[in-house]
């Protein structure tokens with residue numbers, strides 16, 4: 006699969022000093038539409054120089070072109086090529102760090118045996134002490150079965166690991182929540198539930214990730230019923246929270262009311278269904294869901310309970326047909342489906358000042374370059390375009406808030422509070438079509454979400470701690 010989007014490579018070159026070739030190297034890279042962003046001298050010898058050039062390209066096949074052309078230049082040869090994204094993944098992105106040093110026998114006897122036995126016995130007498138005396142209090146499992154990884158599909162648990170590690174890094178960096186990537190080698194609902202219940206004693210929360218629908222709904226429901234720690238399927242609720250946050254601001258720019266808007270959602274899976282429910286909670290009335298076979302409508306027979314619910318509770322005007330049919334006059338398009346599903350001609354048929362959230366990862370439903378001339382507000386799930394609508398704006402803060410008050414669940418009230426908190430980080434003065442949602446690095450985000458979620462948890466009556 007060829008992926009489009011900023012790729013960064015480092016090419017190590019040997020250049021004979023007798024041939025002054027650097028200008029030609031730059032020309033070759035430029036002609037292949039690569040962008041040289043750094044040059045480092047690795048070694049200087051009398052008759053040769055070794056240099057690393059860092060080049061950004063948009064597509065993988067440009068890399069082969071650049072290397073081929075460079076190797077044709079007299080006196081120049083490539084020693085090796087490394088992909089900077091692969092380099093940051095070498096050895097994984099995480100490690101565990103002890104919170105205290107063990108310097109001598111005295112420390113050892115407290116941290117480990119015999120001293121630790123007293124702590125074990127205390128917890129065995131009062132299980133709730135596990136929250137104050139172990140890592141559980143501040144630790145989340147990021148669990149996937151590898152069945153719906155980003156928009157890449159069912160690529161399996163091993164291939165899901167880099168995404169789960171990435172989520173764990175973000176949990177820690179943004180929310181100071183410890184997180185472990187746990188990829189399970191089973192795609193059987195009951196088996197997954199059993200495995201997660203089995204590891205739950207070690208964790209203060211379970212973040213389900215990239216588990217395909219409809220299996221993800223059943224897994225989340227069973228775990229929520231059976232565990233006393235928050236269980237949160239990020240692709241459903243994290244995404245829905247951030248979409249609502251973005252829409253609350255986008256709608257101000259186009260001066261419409263959510264209640265009056267026609268919203269088309271493409272991809273009625275985990276993210277699409279949760280997003281629909283959240284928008285309904287915020288007052289949207291006319292939502293039309295579209296999947297591979299077109300719009301979901303009342304009266305059609307669906308073999309999945311979620312779609313039956315969907316058909317009966319959305320699309321009030323019973324609009325039928327393909328995405329291109331039902332998108333006519335829509336105010337808002339939300340894509341949580343697959344790359345390239347939306348055409349420019351569809352956007353042209355939308356109502357005045359279209360809002361388009363093309364959120365499939367890593368390649369959106371329409372490329373921003375194509376859509377931009379025809380939309381008023383555009384957002385994607387990616388960090389290399391403005392308006393990144395990504396659940397990373399939600400999950401660190403929502404778990405930070407939930408863990409701080411030892412919430413046993415994440416309720417609708419807590420999710421709505423998170424959405425409003427995220428949207429309110431953007432002030433009236435800052436709001437513009439390229440800034441409807443705060444950056445992931447905006448330090449106010451996690452703190453605002455944390456406070457709002459903790460408060461809503463009290464109001465929902467699900468806290469176990471002041």
Ligand SMILES: NC(=O)C1=CN([C@@H]2O[C@H](COP(=O)(O)OP(=O)(O)OC[C@H]3O[C@@H](n4cnc5c(N)ncnc54)[C@H](O)[C@@H]3O)[C@@H](O)[C@H]2O)C=CC1
Nearest residue numbers: 155156218272274275276296297341343365366386395396
């Ligand atoms: N930006 C963000 O924060 C997030 C983005 N996403 C993206 O949304 C997409 C869906 O994710 P999930 O809901 O977790 O997956 P899912 O597998 O639960 O649902 C995907 C749905 O899209 C449908 N679909 C696939 N191709 C389609 C097409 N050509 N036309 C219409 N429908 C189509 C599938 O039938 C399925 O119902 C993925 O690309 C994922 O990366 C998901 C969560 C967060």
Ligand SMILES: CC(=O)C(=O)O
Nearest residue numbers: 155156240366395396
């Ligand atoms: C962002 C995310 O969770 C996804 O694309 O699946």
Ligand SMILES: [Mg+2]
Nearest residue numbers: 155214215240
């Ligand atoms: Mg995901």
